[in-house]
Amino acid sequence: MTTPVRRSSATARAAVVVPGVFVAVMFAWPLVALVRRGLADDDGTGIYELITRTGGWHLLAVTLAQAAASAVLTVIVAAPIVWLTATVDLPGSAVLRVVVTVPFVLPTVVVGVAFRALLTGPLDFLGVSDGWAAILPAHIFLNIAIVVRVVTAAWRQVDPRTVEAARSLGAGRIRAFVDVVLPRVAPAVAAAATLVFLFCSTSFGVIVILGGGTARTLETEIYQQAIGYFRIPEAVALSLLQIVVVACALVLARVVGGRTASGGRLALGRDHRSQPRGIGWLPVLAVLCWTAIWLLSPLVTLALASLRPAGSWTLDGYRGLAADAYGGSALDAMRYSVTSAVAAMVLAVVVGLVVALSVTRGGGWPARVTALLAVLPLGVSAVTLGFGYLLVVGTLPTQVTQSPLVIPAVQALLAVPVVAGIMIPALMQVPARLRDAARSLGARPVRVLTSVDLRLTARSLCAAAGFAFVMAIGEFGATTFLARADTTTLPVLIGSLMTRPGEANLATAMAASMLLVVVSAAVIAVIEIVGEGSRPVRYERTG
The missing domain is CATH 1.10.3720.10 (MetI-like)
Incomplete structure (x- = not known):
């Protein structure tokens, strides 16, 4: 029985390469580009001085205080x-x-x-x-x-x-x-x-x-320094400070x-x-x-x-969903959001499932390191990531920057930790003896995966896919930096409408917000109904 175990461990370690490369490209690359740009534009002032110049230490205290108060x-x-x-x-x-x-x-x-x-x-x-x-x-x-x-x-x-x-x-x-x-x-x-x-x-x-x-925090000041004032060194210094805070919290x-x-x-x-x-x-x-x-x-x-956007009953906000007065209608943005979220869901499920399999199948320290790296995007500033993506995209060929997979890949990066977090405990509940029995009957690794692991964790996999979809369709921070006229998602359009004056814009923003609420609630309801109708397999511990 030792040979299948060793083969499984070797396969698990090799499989770590897939999510490792994905995380390195989609997460580490924009952060490295941001730091390099900040250092290239630096006038010799140290990071401590840059943080002090922007009031970063005070903002750090405010950020930690409001986060702690929110948690309590x-x-x-x-x-x-x-x-x-x-x-x-x-x-x-x-x-x-x-x-x-x-x-x-x-x-x-x-x-x-x-x-x-x-x-x-x-x-x-x-x-x-x-x-x-x-x-x-x-x-x-x-x-x-x-x-x-x-x-x-x-x-x-x-x-x-x-x-x-x-x-x-x-x-x-x-x-x-x-x-x-x-x-x-x-x-x-x-x-x-x-x-x-x-x-x-x-x-x-x-x-x-x-x-x-x-109300100002490190997050909002990063955005203000990078986009409002275009002070790249100051924005990078604040981003590094926030990354340290996030790493400690993780x-x-x-x-x-x-x-x-x-x-x-x-x-x-x-x-x-x-x-x-x-x-x-x-x-x-x-x-x-x-x-x-x-x-x-x-x-x-x-x-x-x-x-009732102006105190009287009207459907003008919902009629405005089909209007093209915003460079594209809200319904067009919704259609793109759904298409992008489906692509992000598929990518996140594949990468997150590989991470979970490598961790639960004895992938060793490479799997643990990759699993830790895969969690980081959830905590790192969306503004920091988005600005890093903007710098990276500016150096790539037009064929890459206009690829329809750019935004789904960014959305998938933020959903991978959720998929892995759901699938790791689910796969850990699958008894190893069932896999060994399948191998002893001649089943190949792919057949073992589909007939044992995925069959027993199908409900968890569906839940992970559903959560990945709703997270992708609602992603706002990083997508804001990458959206174009033909790739505007509904959250980005809502944010744009909220900055424009006029009751019509406010009404359409509220109607579009309700559209997202309905879609998110429907997906979560399906997840819960599936879970209610199919209880998890229970494995009792003895001794």
Whole structure:
């Protein structure tokens, strides 16, 4: 049995070359080009002086503070929803999962438009239309899904017999939770908070739309220095500072995530959630109202605002989707967005699946290094990547720069970590004995992959493809730098419309935002329905 294992390991190590080359070309190349351009334009001033000149150290403190505040507040707001999804067997739970997940995959520009409509509409009496008081709730809205999914998974792994044992010894519900459940889910809470911190530290679209010109972070200053002032050395220095912050956050997330994956005992066999009865419905209804306030009210307000952009009911915004007054209609942009997202999905699934296979099949340190590199694009500034792509594209032949694969490749780069993150744990659950049995019967490696691994993880692969699609169709930051008149995506068009005066532009931007909301919700709903109808294979641990 040793020969198949060695052959598998050798194949896994060789397969690392594919995602390694992809990451090197699509991620490392633009960053290297950006640094080289910055050094070429440097006047001899050191990086420390460049950062000081732009107020970078103060912006670093602001960036870290707002990201930390967003992480803490997100955990607090998500806590009741975690309790509901982890312990209550609620009818229609798939709908709740869709409601929780959709905000995370929405383009940040859509979230900014939604909160602008909410704060200047139903919540206008608060007197908050922009600034950090508007940005932090938007960050919470975007990242609740991270906390709910990560912590719920950990909570469901807690063996309920340990809670029952504590209750039998006289502990109340709160004492049993504090002594038994909380220590086991604390690593998951820390891992989720670290991920929220990572995403909020590179937030751009939300801050641009809701910042009111006063809220500034490293991300927005990079854009201002590079595009507004065209000060390349200063932009590069700030980008390097942000990359260091992101690298530290990724290492921390990986360490904490490792503790989460290895800690705690798995709950085996059956679902231990209970159905509410009688007075038990009161806290359930309270949490459902809490969920609606945080996750549904911005989207409902956006939907109503798209129909009443000027205070009167009209369909002008939706009629404007077919207008060609913007260098191309919103429907044309939507068609291109779907086509580009499908291509990005296919590319991301192939690369992410290869990464997952190399990690789970004994690819050794090359696989681990490639897996770590594949995660980096999620945290690195979209503005930094986009500006790097702009510099790279300017040096390439016209045939390459006008290729229809440029934007899908960039979108796929950002979706690869999600695909790999879904497929690695799914493939790890496939028993090695099934692969060995297939090999012993003469199956070739490709046949083993299709008949064993992919067959048992088909649901996870479909979910990974769905998430890759919605992430690609909503990508805004890097695509902004690469879009042309014939390759304008819908998020880029929405961002352009929001910068133009006039009620017609605002109405069309809101209608286009609702179009993206509907598409994203439909894809997430399909993912959840497929998952609900086909439960994952459970492999019980013994001993």
